Amino acid sequence: MATTRSGPNLNRIATALGVSVATVSNALSNKGRVSAELVERIRTTAAALGYVPSQAGRALRTGRSGVLGLVLPDIANPLFPQIAQAIEYAASVAGYGVLIADSRGDIGMQTEAISRLVERGVDGMVIVPRRGTRIADAGCPVAVIDTSSTPGNTVSADHWQGGAEIARHLRDLGHRKILLIGASSASNVQNDRIGGIKSALDATVKTEVLWIEKIEERGGPGCLLGLADKVQQGFTAFAAVSDLHALRALTELQRAGVSVPDSASVTGFDDLIWAPVVSPALTTIRMDMATIAEIAITALVNAIEKGGPGEALADEPPPGSRLVTAERSRVPMQLVVRQSSGPPRPAKTNLSAENS
Amino acid sequence: MATTRSGPNLNRIATALGVSVATVSNALSNKGRVSAELVERIRTTAAALGYVPSQAGRALRTGRSGVLGLVLPDIANPLFPQIAQAIEYAASVAGYGVLIADSRGDIGMQTEAISRLVERGVDGMVIVPRRGTRIADAGCPVAVIDTSSTPGNTVSADHWQGGAEIARHLRDLGHRKILLIGASSASNVQNDRIGGIKSALDATVKTEVLWIEKIEERGGPGCLLGLADKVQQGFTAFAAVSDLHALRALTELQRAGVSVPDSASVTGFDDLIWAPVVSPALTTIRMDMATIAEIAITALVNAIEKGGPGEALADEPPPGSRLVTAERSRVPMQLVVRQSSGPPRPAKTNLSAENS
DNA sequence: ACGCGTTGATTAATCGTTTAATCAACGCGT
DNA sequence: ACGCGTTGATTAAACGATTAATCAACGCGT
Structure with missing residues (x-):
């Protein structure tokens, strides 16, 4: 079945019309000099015969596989x-x-x-x-x-800019103590995202980085990250560098009885498929x-x-x-605000639902 | 760069050794009759020259693209x-x-x-x-x-069998009222999974199917599914036909203050990437x-x-x-038991953590 | 009428591989 | 010594497309 086996080739079209294969090739590719009338005839019979050019033949000759x-x-x-x-x-x-x-x-x-x-x-x-x-x-x-x-x-x-967007979003909401969650400090992407976040914050906002890889060295894969403790320590926002980690943070917090976004905000990165369907829907950053x-x-x-x-x-x-x-x-990343982020501990309002 | 342009071809190897291209081709593909000694020599010089066969040439001749x-x-x-x-x-x-x-x-x-x-x-x-x-x-x-x-x-x-596995797991845990969560009734896969679940349960276990598509027709995409109400109605287990929907159910329940798996069990399908990292880790069915x-x-x-x-x-x-x-x-599917499923409402024990 | 440029088409080579057909030795039995 | 099967290698023809080179007309200016 490869490459138009048994199907019509240039030769078949050429003999059908009584012309040479070169002319057919030229007609179909607008290369050499072929009269407009003949081009028309060749085109139509090629179509009628269901001609499909052989990539193999072309590749062999041109040195390009496409x-x-x-x-x-x-x-x-x-x-x-x-x-x-x-x-x-x-x-x-x-x-x-x-x-x-x-x-x-x-x-x-x-x-x-x-x-x-x-x-x-x-x-x-x-x-x-x-x-x-x-x-x-x-x-x-x-x-x-x-x-x-x-x-x-x-x-x-632009992971750096994306980080900055998230940082400004959380800062503008009023957060002053933000936990940054990454998986591995060996990842350039994650470092850029974290760098971007920090770069957009001045001294009035405290941040701390939690590397999941480190924690799992002791706790084993899938272990708890101890986020409830972080809430106790005053962190009001958790910015993960991937929706996967944001999801982990979100479920861990909810399971521990921390209500999101009322008592803590959670944001992710990449707008993965589950970001809109979890509850509360995840605020994140989308790449174009x-x-x-x-x-x-x-x-x-x-x-x-x-x-x-x-x-x-x-x-x-x-x-x-x-x-x-x-x-x-x-390429700039775009902030997608959903329900998982909001102002820190406002009495009981039910807030921020722009997107989604 | 297509297909070994500029690289050595059969001809180059042949002339380098003073033999014919056919012999080289035969030697490299164990086809015709070539003396063992010559095969050896051809093989080594081919390797030495870094020969890579041209898929284009081969495809053209054999009619197979590979x-x-x-x-x-x-x-x-x-x-x-x-x-x-x-x-x-x-x-x-x-x-x-x-x-x-x-x-x-x-x-x-x-x-x-x-x-x-x-x-x-x-x-x-x-x-x-x-x-x-x-x-x-x-x-x-x-x-x-x-x-x-x-x-x-x-x-x-074997989606049907997979459904049966999940059903038996939940039944054996003691669940008697299970909500099945699907997206679209037009999906053959989802229907088979649900069919499998029902087939494994006798009359002592009540089931009800919730199609997300139907609910979203009114509530809009990403709306709440009303699972807290279902808990009130006595459902103790939620079996989704995809981890994506299981995740949605899990977060919705947790957000509503329903603790999983203490007050309700949640299971999914497919063992998608986030199944092990959410909290509690998701019990699901993996396809091979x-x-x-x-x-x-x-x-x-x-x-x-x-x-x-x-x-x-x-x-x-x-x-x-x-x-x-x-x-x-x-191909049979395999049950992966994690923390999101357990016996219904046992006073306060902290249970079932086989896998993960 | 002759040369010349242009147009429109053909000839033929080429890409790299596979493979059927051919061919040259060579050993061996009779 | 002759014929014959076997072994080991070569020749040459594809596969289907592209393209440089060639060629046949034809019109036209001088």
Whole structure:
């Protein structure tokens, strides 16, 4: 079934019309000089025969497969659907297919996954690295979506600005003691988000960072984070750097009898699928994945087709992998206010429900 | 960069050794008759030159692209990471790459997405339909992963049995009034799960089905489901047909001051990523996606390579799309007991924490 | 009438692999 | 010594598209 087997090819169209294959090829691709009338006839019979060009033949001749690779070292990441959908859409608009590769969390398999893609002849690849793993040269243009502070990053959400948005939101609500919840201090993305939060707050607001990884070293995976104690210590807001951790915080607080948002506010990041359906619906920050994907794909396609803008990192332009760059490398994140955030301990009002 | 451009090809290896390309090809693929010694020499120089076979050349000659398509009409489905990961892994083990296609929820785009894949020359495709949409013929072998009650289904989790497992778990805990929570009565999967639950319960256990879609028609998306009232009515367990709905139920109950699992049990389906981290950790049912994917891919690859077992639906074997079949079509689901389920209203004990 | 540029189409080579057909030795039985 | 099967390697023809080079008319100015 590969690539139009048994289906009509250029030859069949050519003989059907009594012309040469070259003419047919030219007519269908607007290349050489073919009379308008003949183009018309070729087009119609091609359509009538249900002609579909063979990617294999074209790839062999042109050296382009029309396929991009998408490498997700951590496919279990709940952001994956958003990313895959956006990348697939942007790629298909640009006329490319998307081949997925997964290293199943294992860093060593990332290299293998990449080489699998290369063997399949991808023209370029989009890599969403986890925790700043180094990208070995792939021998083709590569776009990296991570965060601005990662060297070689092509484009990403402006996690720093996103953090600042959340911080201002909580500060304006009146919170003065905020607990920041992250998973791993090794993640560039999480560090940027936390950095952004802190940067937007002056000395009147106290913050403290809680790393889940640290706590789970003792308590085991899924253990309680001790947030009820934090409430006792005066924290009125809990800003997690991912909706996953926000969810954990939310349920832990509720279970401990802390009412949200009345007694404590909880915010997340990424607007994952469950953010609107939990109760109270989660205030969070959404990344514009569609725009990010479009920028990444555009940069990648430029590098592929023109050898155009972007081959950064100063070394060898033609060989090795070329990390592509884009003019816009930070896409703003958007605050989504729902019910999980509100002013700290106001007697009993039932507040803030803009979005959702 | 497509397909080993500029890289060494068979010809280069052949001239380097002073043999013919055919011999090299035969040596590398164990086909024709080549002396063991020569095979050895060819292998080593091929490796030394970093030879990677050109998929394009091979595809053109053999009519096989070595690529499968994965069609997800509802990519926003949180199950997607599990599915994509399992399919990608099974496919790569079988020597195939996976091209993703997404119809962004729109049913009309499903056909377009499929034809995009066909144009790219996929050898076959795996389709995970949403709500029993019909699959137009794709012109290549197709494996369908949905549920047993869907006509043409190739393989899937045994949702019915999964439902029965959950039902027995709750019954054995002592629950006698269980609320079943589903999203849409149009979903075959959800109906099978609910059917399975009911089938395992005798008349001593009362059940009632709550369809979220119906409630949201009035209350709007994300509205409260009125579960606190249900508790008043004597329901002690809430069995959702997806972790997403279980999560919604859990947070709604907790927010209403109903303690879980002391005053009410909540269970889900699918063991999505947040199931272990919410508090209390969610009791749920896990599907063995790895096995399902392996069965689907095996059946698909059989159909592709041998024209082997499976071309169902009685009509034309060679043309049209061929829905493949597998010997095993139902893969059992596995109960994962965590903290969100327990016996109904036992005075004050702090119970059941097997798994997690 | 001759040369020349333009238009419109064809010829043929090429991409890299697979594979059927062919061919050259060589050993061996008769 | 001749024929014959076997082994080990080569030749050459595909697969389907792209594209540079070529070629046949034709119109037109001088």
